[in-house]
Amino acid sequence: MVPEAETRDVLDELQRLRARVPLLSGALAASTDGLVLAHDTPGVEAEGVAALTAAALGVSIRMTDATGRGGFRELLVRGGSGYIATYAAGSSAVLTLLAEDRINVGRLHLEGRRAGARIGELVDAALKRVERPAATPRATPRAAPPRPATAPNRALPQRPT
Numbered sequence: 032m033v034p035e036a037e038t039r040d041v042l043d044e045l046q047r048l049r050a051r052v053p054l055l056s057g058a059l060a061a062s063t064d065g066l067v068l069a070h071d072t073p074g075v076e077a078e079g080v081a082a083l084t085a086a087a088l089g090v091s092i093r094m095t096d097a098t099g100r101g102g103f104r105e106l107l108v109r110g111g112s113g114y115i116a117t118y119a120a121g122s123s124a125v126l127t128l129l130a131e132d133r134i135n136v137g138r139l140h141l142e143g144r145r146a147g148a149r150i151g152e153l154v155d156a157a158l159k160r161v162e163r164p165a166a167t168p169r170a171t172p173r174a175a176p177p178r179p180a181t182a183p184n185r186a187l188p189q190r191p192t
Contacts, residue, residue: 033068033154033157033158033161037153037154038068038069039069040153041068041069041150041153041154042070042071045058045069045070045146045150046058048128048142052134052139052142054130054131054133055130055131055134056073056075056113056130057075057080057128057129058071058126058128058129059071059077059080059127059128060124060125060126060150060154061081061084061085061124061125062081062085062124063088063125065081065082065084065085065086068124068154080127080129084117087108087117088106088125091103091117102119103119105143105144105147107136111132113129113132113134114128114132114134114139115127115129115130116128116130116140116143118144118146118147119151120151120154121151121152121154121155122151122155123154123155123158124151124154124155125147126146126147128143
């Protein structure tokens with residue numbers, strides 16, 4: 032799991048993102064298996080959105096594999112009242128944004144991709160630190176905690192900024 036300090040940094044990134052893009056109605060960072068890392072989603076059940084994001088991610092990864100389009104990068108869903116956009120965030124997290132129908136979709140992608148890259152850096156760095164506990168001369172070796180999986184032997188790609 033991601034340490035509390037990094038979770039706070041992820042939440043700060045979500046709040047900065049919502050401040051930069053006023054037509055965002057929610058932002059959520061989750062592990063690829065559907066666990067909420069941080070959220071700023073007033074009026075929306077974050078756990079439910081994270082679980083649905085994980086399900087959509089699974090289908091999206093299978094679609095990109097089946098069609099030879101490379102690794103998952105992003106998913107955009109348009110509903111009658113707005114958009115849901117999901118972006119890869121490092122190797123083990125995703126960023127899901129809820130946006131009003133009037134949003135400039137280009138701006139949504141620009142800001143979502145940047146925030147996804149930043150959140151991915153934070154989460155991946157935190158997971159590396161957790162997996163490599165500091166060795167002391169008399170410490171007993173400990174097993175690393177399990178890392179959230181995307182799919183068997185597959186990691187989400189980093190999005191270039």
